Structure formats: structure tokens, C-alpha cells
Amino acid sequence: MAQPAVLEGLLRWTPAGGLTPGADTEVGGRLLVADSWLVRGGRVRGLERHRERFLRACAECDGPPLRRLLEFWQDTAAALPRTGEWFPRVELTADSRELRLLLRRSPPLQPDIRVWAVGRPDPRTEPRRKGPDLDALAAVRRRASEEGATEAVLTTPSGAVLESATASILWWEDDTLCLPSPRLPVLAGVTAGLIQERARRLGIRVTHPERTLAELDGREVWLVNALHGIRPVREWTGHPMSAGAAVHAAEWRSWLDGISEPLPKE
CATH class of the missing domain: 3.30.470.10 (Aminotransferase class 4, branched-chain amino acid transferase, N-terminal domain)
Incomplete structure (x- = not known):
């Protein structure tokens, strides 16, 4: 039917x-x-x-x-x-x-992303709950757009990386998968959680070091969320930083695309 x-x-x-x-x-x-x-x-x-x-x-x-x-x-x-x-x-x-x-219809999906390499003060009032701060985060993205980027990175007052306006941030330090500490004011991302669980199943080391944006220079950095999945940073704008080669991204994106499940029967 x-x-x-x-x-x-x-x-x-x-x-x-x-x-x-x-x-x-x-x-x-x-x-x-x-x-x-x-x-x-x-x-x-x-x-x-x-x-x-x-x-x-x-x-x-x-x-x-x-x-x-x-x-x-x-x-x-x-x-x-x-x-x-x-x-x-x-x-x-x-x-x-x-x-x-x-x-609503899905916007076009992005395989990678350009990010404004200037840490933005976190404007959220409820960082661990999605909803109350959507307007404030949209304003952050508009500011990033003015700088020729799609996203901006939120940071603590000391400069530690938190997440972007719409995505969790993950990065690789050699063969170690890194994320901001859950003790920091970050949203518990569904996609980031799935990635962490797979990494642990595969025996990949997962750590939570505090890093500034400058310390991500030259590394493979991902922005991940439920819409786009894994988007490696292909370019940083607004600051002399280089994007690391997306060595791991293709295999992980293929896995992530493959774990979608059918909606419940009506």
C-alpha cells in the first residue's frame, strides 16, 4: 500500500x-x-x-x-x-x-567542510541540551559565513575546543581518536557516540585531551553530526592553519552509511 x-x-x-x-x-x-x-x-x-x-x-x-x-x-x-x-x-x-x-526536506549533504579557524566564545545557555540556543548558534554560523566558512568552532574562555555550532569535533593524533572531555560543556552527540563505540570495539585508543584550535593545525579533524555524518575539515579560514590529510575518513564514512536501519513499520 x-x-x-x-x-x-x-x-x-x-x-x-x-x-x-x-x-x-x-x-x-x-x-x-x-x-x-x-x-x-x-x-x-x-x-x-x-x-x-x-x-x-x-x-x-x-x-x-x-x-x-x-x-x-x-x-x-x-x-x-x-x-x-x-x-x-x-x-x-x-x-x-x-x-x-x-x-523538512534535507539540505544537500556535504562530504567535507571549510571551518573558520577563530575560536568563538560559547554563547549557549544550555550547552548540554539541544534546543534553547539554536538562534544563538545560527548567529555563529552566519558570522562564519561572512568569513567564507561553513562552520565556526566554539571554545572555552581558556581557548579549549568544544564543538562547532552544529556538530561534534573529533580529531586524530596519529592512530588515536580524540574528542573534547565530557567534563566540558558539550552536547552528547549521537553520531560522535556511535563513532567512539566502534573505535573501542576495534581496539582504537580514544582519549579526551584539551586542545586549542592552534593545536589542531595539520591534523585530520572531523565535524560529525546526524545530518552530514563525518565531514573532514578540508580547509581552515581566517588563520594560517593547514588541514591534515583525511586518512581515516573514507573508511569510517562507509561504515557510518552502512549502519542506517529501516524506519519502524507503520
């Missing part, structure tokens, strides 16, 4: 009515929680991990009861398209504690 026509755009959720189209004027506004992932041909990578992160974040900010969240998630999974490329976002609004699904 063919899937019903996709209700693209903003969908509001209620226990009685499920997901229904919302007025265009309702798109935006401050969010308490948000989570998003890539859907390609009805397959998703790490969907259960996104679910758990969303549920946990909603509980931390006194969101709806768990049974309502589970009902919303079930309706969301059923509404996701089984064809094409999409980048949906689940939301919990700040003003009315309303649950919403923003069903």
Missing part, C-alpha cells in the same frame, strides 16, 4: 488529534528541546538514540508525562516519509510546552 501524502512543514501534536498541520506563523519561537536526524529512503541512523536523548531532555525540563512523550514519538515515527531525503526535527516549545514535528 502506498504511503499517504506527506504533510510537510510544521505539525502540532495533541493526544486527541495526533499530528496536524500548524500555521506557518508558528514556526520558530524559543524551544526547550529539539532533536533532528537524517532520513534517506526510509532509513535512519541511531533513531533510538535520538529518541532517548529527546525523552531525557524533556524530562529534565519538566516536559509532558512520559506516556504522552511516547505517544508523540510513535506518531512521529509513523509520519516520517519512507522515500526521499528528509531532515525532521522534534520540538518541545518553551512557552506552552507543546510537542511539534517540523518535517
